[in-house]
Amino acid sequence: MMDKRYDAKAAEAKWYQTWEKNGFFHDDPDGREPYSVVIPPPNVTGILHMGHALNQTIQDILVRWRRMQGRNTLWLPGTDHAGIATQNVVEKALKKEGKRRQDLGREKFLERVWEWKRQYGGTIVHQQRMLGNSTDWQRERFTFDEGCSKAVAKVFTQLYDEGLVYKGNYIVNWCPRCGTALANDEVEHEENHGHLWYVRYPVVGSEKGAAGEPYKDYIMVATTRPETLPGDTAVAVNPKDERYAHLVGKTVILPLTGREIPVISDDYVEKEFGTGIVKITPAHDPNDFLVGKRHGLAEINIMTDDGHMNELAGAKYAGMDRFKCREALVADLEAEGYLDHIEDYDNQVGHCYRCHEVVESRLSKQWFVKMKPLAEPAIAAVRSGEVRFVPERWSKIYFNWMENIQDWCISRQLWWGHRIPAYYFGDGEVVVAETPELALEKAKAIDPNVMAADLQQDPDVLDTWFSSWLWPFSTLGWPEKTADLDYYYPTTDLVTAQDIIFFWVARMMMAGIHFMGKPPFRNIVIHGIVRDAQGRKMSKSLGNSLDPLELIDAYSADALRFSIALITSLDCDSKVSKEKFEIGRNFCTKIWNAARFMEMQSENAAALPAGEPYGNLTSDEKHILWACDKACRKVNEILESYRVQDGALAVYDFFWTEICDWYVEYVKDSPNKSVSLAILRDVFWKALRLLHPYMPFVTEEVAHQLGYLGEGETIMRSEFPRGYTDDEKAAWGLSQETYDFVNAKRAAVTAIRALRAEYKVPPSAFVKVTVATDDPKAETEAESLKKAMRAESVAFVPAGSDLAMPSKITDFGTVYLSLEGLVDKAAESKRIAGELAKLAGFIKSSEAKLANENFVAHAPEAVVAEARRKLAENKEKVAQLEKLAKLFA
RNA sequence: GGGCUAUUAGCUCAGUUGGUUAGAGCGCUUCCUUGACAUGGAAGAGGUCAGUGGUCCGAAUCCACUAUAGCCCACCA
Numbered sequence: 020m021m022d023k024r025y026d027a028k029a030a031e032a033k034w035y036q037t038w039e040k041n042g043f044f045h046d047d048p049d050g051r052e053p054y055s056v057v058i059p060p061p062n063v064t065g066i067l068h069m070g071h072a073l074n075q076t077i078q079d080i081l082v083r084w085r086r087m088q089g090r091n092t093l094w095l096p097g098t099d100h101a102g103i104a105t106q107n108v109v110e111k112a113l114k115k116e117g118k119r120r121q122d123l124g125r126e127k128f129l130e131r132v133w134e135w136k137r138q139y140g141g142t143i144v145h146q147q148r149m150l151g152n153s154t155d156w157q158r159e160r161f162t163f164d165e166g167c168s169k170a171v172a173k174v175f176t177q178l179y180d181e182g183l184v185y186k187g188n189y190i191v192n193w194c195p196r197c198g199t200a201l202a203n204d205e206v207e208h209e210e211n212h213g214h215l216w217y218v219r220y221p222v223v224g225s226e227k228g229a230a231g232e233p234y235k236d237y238i239m240v241a242t243t244r245p246e247t248l249p250g251d252t253a254v255a256v257n258p259k260d261e262r263y264a265h266l267v268g269k270t271v272i273l274p275l276t277g278r279e280i281p282v283i284s285d286d287y288v289e290k291e292f293g294t295g296i297v298k299i300t301p302a303h304d305p306n307d308f309l310v311g312k313r314h315g316l317a318e319i320n321i322m323t324d325d326g327h328m329n330e331l332a333g334a335k336y337a338g339m340d341r342f343k344c345r346e347a348l349v350a351d352l353e354a355e356g357y358l359d360h361i362e363d364y365d366n367q368v369g370h371c372y373r374c375h376e377v378v379e380s381r382l383s384k385q386w387f388v389k390m391k392p393l394a395e396p397a398i399a400a401v402r403s404g405e406v407r408f409v410p411e412r413w414s415k416i417y418f419n420w421m422e423n424i425q426d427w428c429i430s431r432q433l434w435w436g437h438r439i440p441a442y443y444f445g446d447g448e449v450v451v452a453e454t455p456e457l458a459l460e461k462a463k464a465i466d467p468n469v470m471a472a473d474l475q476q477d478p479d480v481l482d483t484w485f486s487s488w489l490w491p492f493s494t495l496g497w498p499e500k501t502a503d504l505d506y507y508y509p510t511t512d513l514v515t516a517q518d519i520i521f522f523w524v525a526r527m528m529m530a531g532i533h534f535m536g537k538p539p540f541r542n543i544v545i546h547g548i549v550r551d552a553q554g555r556k557m558s559k560s561l562g563n564s565l566d567p568l569e570l571i572d573a574y575s576a577d578a579l580r581f582s583i584a585l586i587t588s589l590d591c592d593s594k595v596s597k598e599k600f601e602i603g604r605n606f607c608t609k610i611w612n613a614a615r616f617m618e619m620q621s622e623n624a625a626a627l628p629a630g631e632p633y634g635n636l637t638s639d640e641k642h643i644l645w646a647c648d649k650a651c652r653k654v655n656e657i658l659e660s661y662r663v664q665d666g667a668l669a670v671y672d673f674f675w676t677e678i679c680d681w682y683v684e685y686v687k688d689s690p691n692k693s694v695s696l697a698i699l700r701d702v703f704w705k706a707l708r709l710l711h712p713y714m715p716f717v718t719e720e721v722a723h724q725l726g727y728l729g730e731g732e733t734i735m736r737s738e739f740p741r742g743y744t745d746d747e748k749a750a751w752g753l754s755q756e757t758y759d760f761v762n763a764k765r766a767a768v769t770a771i772r773a774l775r776a777e778y779k780v781p782p783s784a785f786v787k788v789t790v791a792t793d794d795p796k797a798e799t800e801a802e803s804l805k806k807a808m809r810a811e812s813v814a815f816v817p818a819g820s821d822l823a824m825p826s827k828i829t830d831f832g833t834v835y836l837s838l839e840g841l842v843d844k845a846a847e848s849k850r851i852a853g854e855l856a857k858l859a860g861f862i863k864s865s866e867a868k869l870a871n872e873n874f875v876a877h878a879p880e881a882v883v884a885e886a887r888r889k890l891a892e893n894k895e896k897v898a899q900l901e902k903l904a905k906l907f908a
Numbered sequence: 909g910g911g912c913u914a915u916u917a918g919c920u921c922a923g924u925u926g927g928u929u930a931g932a933g934c935g936c937u938u939c940c941u942u943g944a945c946a947u948g949g950a951a952g953a954g955g956u957c958a959g960u961g962g963u964c965c966g967a968a969u970c971c972a973c974u975a976u977a978g979c980c981c982a983c984c985a
Contacts, residue, residue: 021944023944023945208981208982215985240985241985242985243985244985255985287983287984287985288984288985289984289985291984292984292985293984293985296985297984297985298985299985300985304983304985305983306983306984306985307983307985309983366984366985367982412912412913413912415911415912416911416912416980416981419910419911419912419980419981420980420981423981423982517979517980518980520980521980521981548979552919552920554977554978585921585932585933586920586921586933588921588922592978592979593920593921594920594921595920596920598934599920599933599934601934601947602933602934604947605947605948606947607947608945608947608948609944609945609947609948611944611945612944612945612947612948613944613945614944615944615945616944616945617944618944619944620944657924660924662924664921664922665922665924668922668932668933671932671933672932679944679945680949683944684949687943687944769950769951772950772951773950773951773952775950775951776938776939776950776951776952777951777952779938779939781939781940782939782940782950783940857929860929861928861929864929865928865929868928868965868966871965871966872965873964873965873966874927874965874966875965876965877964877965877966878927878965878966879927881927882927882928882966883927885927885928886927886928888928889928889929
């Protein structure tokens with residue numbers, strides 16, 4: 020006996036264990052068509068959030084569906100070592116002990132990180148199991164495991180040998196808190212309410228003025244960053260700016276320092292902005308850096324790597340925090356009469372995407388990847404359609420970025436990450452090799468006397484994304500030639516949110532094509548971001564996050580998954596609130612109760628072999644089989660185009676409306692119960708399998724409870740329903756016509772129920788019903804109509820008959836509710852008048868349409884025919900209603 | 909500054925190549941507890957599809973402009 024209530028927690032724990040233990044998530048390469056997906060690896064420091072839940076639910080739906088279709092399926096899980104994020108977490112822990120990473124030293128610190136990973140790194144991996152992910156845990160990978168690390172070293176070396184990796188002294192984004200360089204896209208720009216300081220730079224040779232105005236002749240410079248002033252090596256004007264043409268070539272005095280700097284002209288300067296004169300600080304601004312290169316200016320670095328001023332900023336400011344220095348320096352400028360005035364000014368300021376510290380532009384030696392040569396074939400692969408974005412519009416954004424791609428700064432001044440395989444020796448010689456041994460070989464080729472101990476490995480590590488961009492093939496064994504790599508690469512689908520198209524998707528495209536010769540996936544499926552009910556991004560600081568684990572606890576994983584699928588649109592972001600997950604929970608309950616009904620009825624179900632013709636079927640039986648066939652085809656078709664939401668709707672409607680609301684109600688009073696139940700069993704089993712990708716646990720549990728599956732079997736490897744064959748449909752006498760006939764019958768039932776409600780007939784009361792119709796089939800439905808309408812009797816009279824009783828006109832015929840003296844003539848007359856008015860409107864519009872020659876000539880035949888039919892039908896309805904109206908007048 | 913997207917019922921959203929009288933869930937109204945299920949059932953109310961103009965026999969759907977909202981990219985100090 021099934022329990023009255025479904026115990027989701029017990030079922031979910033039990034089935035996940037069973038699936039994993041029996042290896043149901045695992046396939047080995049074979050002769051079948053593969054379907055492979057790699058999971059976007061979450062940070063090893065991460066905890067499961069709604070974004071993961073959305074992303075992974077979509078993937079698991081696709082994966083389970085394909086697996087049930089018989090494809091050899093791989094969904095590869097894993098985590099990302101997340102350089103900065105993880106290092107920050109461990110450093111924070113150290114801080115509590117009053118230590119810094121420098122106190123431990125590199126090796127000890129890395130031991131601590133690995134220790135941390137062993138202890139806490141499994142959190143998210145455990146949480147993913149709660150979702151029901153059918154990921155192949157036997158193939159779980161980590162971006163910092165041995166295999167991935169080999170791949171990283173190999174890739175770096177190869178790119179270096181090809182001249183695509185180079186080291187250069189460039190201005191980079193620098194996070195003073197993390198103490199490392201950041202790539203451009205690791206910087207988040209935020210609106211900042213700041214100021215524009217107007218500072219006077221005296222022209223050399225001008226006379227000293229009165230107090231408060233030290234020099235008579237000066238030029239005025241506007242800046243948002245006064246603290247960088249000690250690093251200025253020029254001021255610049257636009258070459259076309261006539262106001263300042265006379266100044267170019269002259270020299271001005273840098274306030275507070277007394278240093279003399281030239282006035283130069285450069286197109287970069289906007290005449291309209293500020294005063295039209297810019298201070299140039301090549302070591303602390305990316306634009307100024309380029310201007311400096313063009314004009315051969317000195318680069319003066321005035322800051323330390325932790326955001327303090329150094330001695331080059333001047334003795335007074337050395338050691339000062341950069342923002343403290345700004346205040347101090349502005350105060351000094353004012354005191355000395357250099358500050359003209361201050362304006363409020365809003366601009367965008369870059370922040371570290373990890374710790375949110377204000378990013379500093381800073382000159383330093385870093386490693387870069389030349390991206391243009393890698394980007395070109397990656398652009399071509401999408402242009403040619405070899406790789407497809409779903410929805411397609413994301414390709415535009417991809418092209419836009421790829422066509423304006425900048426070189427990628429890949430070195431990070433961290434300890435946690437893949438160490439750069441570059442080795443220095445002798446007098447600035449460098450070799451790059453996959454291992455220290457190979458490096459030594461290369462070094463010996465340059466200088467035979469070099470010993471292993473002479474080689475100094477580059478202290479920096481690589482950007483985390485430098486391992487993630489290899490994920491689709493490094494996880495399959497590359498650079499080894501493995502069977503997995505051969506079979507599962509390229510992967511089929513990549514499912515991810517829009518926010519990592521640049522970080523990750525675009526770079527995987529480049530690496531895949533460059534190292535494997537083929538793009539890493541065929542379809543890139545981009546879904547929206549989960550937002551709160553107000554449309555805000557979910558974040559810890561706002562406290563508006565929903566915790567998927569809490570939702571699973573409250574409603575079950577199936578409920579979470581189904582609700583997410585139902586509210587997800589690939590085209591836009593989804594707003595969610597806790598109540599939305601009740602939909603899934605309620606659906607779960609509905610499935611459970613429908614299953615209980617079947618169990619209770621099971622003794623009535625004769626053992627009819629599935630697939631055999633059932634003999635003479637009633638119209639309701641044909642109807643459910645036809646609806647089931649439609650649902651199966653529809654769901655397959657929908658999932659083929661990744662419309663996970665539409666699939667959920669289709670199966671929800673089929674299960675709830677068709678099976679539960681109508682067919683189960685029919686079965687209760689069916690004249691030949693054993694056949695009706697056998698059909699229900701068949702249809703129910705198909706419905707369970709259609710639902711399984713969305714709600715894996717409850718479907719598995721019910722499938723076993725109802726005996727569809729035996730010990731050791733699983734729904735996740737049973738066949739995904741494709742609908743009935745033409746032979747079956749013919750044998751059972753299914754047709755669109757029968758289907759429509761039953762829909763009409765339902766309309767008649769609904770009409771009587773509405774009349775009962777209007778006339779307040781108690782639900783317990785039996786009524787007399789008369790149906791006016793000429794359809795000879797109608798009479799065969801008398802029994803089922805009686806039950807559904809709760810009628811004492813159903814009589815049939817010819818169409819066009821009119822009785823002085825409340826009635827509604829339906830596709831089935833006109834249904835009359837016999838009330839024997841209870842008829843409210845006035846109310847009925849009013850209702851009829853209302854209906855007539857409505858019909859008059861319809862008739863008018865369809866007459867106008869049919870009178871239009873162009874409509875008849877251009878519209879598809881079916882549409883015109885339908886319009887004609889509808890018009891005739893409405894006219895008939897009007898005639899009938901007018902007769903009735905007289906009776907109630 | 910450049911690019912993208914959205915605007916449909918009180919709320920959240922569907923609406924597949926333009927084609928009958930625009931749908932769902934939640935919420936709301938009325939009624940219904942010995943019935944598989946009140947986490948349920950039945951019947952309802954509720955929309956000039958943001959606005960204006962255009963193309964077309966026909967527009968929620970295609971085009972243009974306007975309004976509003978949001979996102980992404982970008983070096984205006």
